[in-house]
Amino acid sequence: MDKLKQEFTTLTLVLIPVAVAINLAVGQLVIALKLPLYLDSIGTVLVAALVGPWSGALTGVISSVIWTATGWFPQAIAWVGVAAVIGILAAAFKQGGWLDGPVKAGASGLITGIVAAFLSAPIAAYVFGGVTGTGTDVLVAAFSGTFGLDILGANMAQGVVSDPIDKLVTFLIVWALLRSLPVRLQARFSGEE
C-alpha cells in the first residue's frame, strides 16, 4: 500500500492524463499515416518506465475508458485488462534494466506483444465472436481460410503477427524518448530528487 501511495504523487497524477492523450493522439496519427500498426500504448509504456507498474496499468485502463467514452472505439473497454498488463510488463522490463539499450528494448517489446496477443485473442473470440470490427479482421479470415484454424486459433495467429511488431516499435520509441528526456525530470519521477 505504501508503494502504491509512493507512486501516485501529484506529478504522476498530472503525467497520466498527458500519457493517455499521447496514447489516443498517436493512435489517431498512425491512422492518418495509414500505417498497419496501432501504437496506442506509447503513453502507457512511458508512464510505466518513468513511474512504475501501478501508474502504467492505470494509464492503460484510463485509455480504454476514454476510447469508449469518446465513442471513437467503443469496444476498447473489453480489452481493458490487456492494457493494464502492458503497463505492468513495461515497468518490469524497466526495473530489470531492459529499457537501457535498443536491442533489449526491442526484445521487451516483442515479448510484451506476444503476451498481449495471447490475452487479447480469447476476448475477441468469446466476447465479440472472433472479430474486433477493425481492419485486422481480414487477417483473422485469412488465417482461418488458409490454414483451417478455428476462430480462437485464427485470432491468436492474427495477434502474434500484428502485436509483437506494434509493441517492438512502441518500446523503441519509448527507449528513444527516455534517452532524450531531461535527466532532472526523470529523477523527479523516480523520487530521486
Add this chain to the structure above:
Amino acid sequence: MTSLTLFRPGKSGLHRLHPLTKLSISGFCLIASITLPDPWMVAGLYFFLMVPLAAWGGMARRFLIACVQFIGPFMLSLFPIQGFFGRGTTILFEIGRFSLKQEGLLLAADYTVRILAGLGAAMLLMFVTRPDHLMQALSERGFPRSLGYIVVTTLQILPRFQEKTQMILNAQRARGLETEGHLLHRARRLLPLVGPLIMGSIIDIDERAIALEARLFNHPGPKTSLHPLVDSRAQRITRSTLSGLIVLLVLWRLLGWLSP
C-alpha cells in the same frame, strides 16, 4: 469537453437523474445483454427498454445512428467469419472449398444482438451523463478522487492534443515531410512527428504539478462541490433493485453453466 465525448446536454428527465442511477441502468442492460439466454430477449431489451430510454433523453435518433455506426463493421466481419469458418453442419452453399454454414450465421446474429445491446448500454450512459458529474458521484461514494481528476483532465486536454498533433503534422509537411509513399518511408516519418508531440507535452507537466500543489490538491479531508448532485428516495430504490437484478442475472447464468 462536451463536444469531445458522446455527452450531449439536455433538459430531459433522463439527463436530470443522479449519475449513479444512470450507471446502474446501463450496468443492468450490459449484464442482461451478456447473460440473457435467448438473443430475442436481448433484442427485446434493446428495442423496448434502451431505445425508449434514449427517446426519453431526446436522443433516439442520435443513439440509433451511433449504434449503426459501430455495429456495421462488426457485422461486416462477423457474418463472413462465423458463417464460413465457424462450426456447423447445415451447409447453405459452397464457394470453392469454403462453405457457408447456417449455424455460423445464427451465431453471428446472436453475437450481433448482444454486442449491439452491450455497447449500446455503455454509449447510452455516455450520451446523457456528464463525465465530470459521474466521476463526482463515484468519488462521493468512496472512489479515489484522484481517479476522477485523471479522467476529467484527460477529456479536457485531448482537444488541445489533437490540435497540437495537426499542427506538428502540418509544420513537418511544410518542411517537406512526406506523409504518403512507401510503407517504410511513412514509418520513418513517425519519429519526427511523435517526438515533438510527446516531449513538448511532458516538459510542462512539472509546472502543472506545482500549480496543483499550491492549491492544496493533495489536502486530505472532505471537499465541497460547486455543483451538488441531486438524488431522491425513488432513485435510491431503483438503484438497489437494479443492483439486485444484476446479481440475480449473474447467479442464474452461473447456475446454468454449472448444471448442464
